[in-house]
Amino acid sequence: MKETAACDYSCPEMKYIHDTLYVISGKWKMLIIVSLRNGNKRYREIGKSIPNITFRMLSRELKEMELNKLVSRTVRSETPVLIEYELTDYARTLWPLLTEMIEWGRNHRKVI
Secondary structure (H helix, E strand, O other): OOOOOOOOOOOHHHHHHHHHHHHHOOOOHHHHHHHHHOOOOEHHHHHHHOOOOOHHHHHHHHHHHHHOOOEEEEEEOOOOOEEEEEEOHHHHOOHHHHHHHHHHHHHHHHHO
8 A cells, every 4th residue: 555645845735725824814814804895995994893903903914915916905086085995806716715714613603
């Protein structure tokens, strides 16, 4: 019987999981995605919809998410200046994963 090699970092699955976790890691990114999906577009709306996030952390996370092409930022030259955030089509591809995570969390609460 042939032994299978241990799945180290050369294993494609490990690389892909690492890449995914790099982009969505932290306790705020998924919550920001859910907030945006629920219709919150303005900075303060997003911040108020996520319990315990500081506006400094929200700013940092939104910048990182913009770099990873998960959100787009639009500046409207009105008075006062209006800044809106929106999920990109690329970010919407995460929704099936988020749906599974929500369902898993719901079931986990029943278990514990």
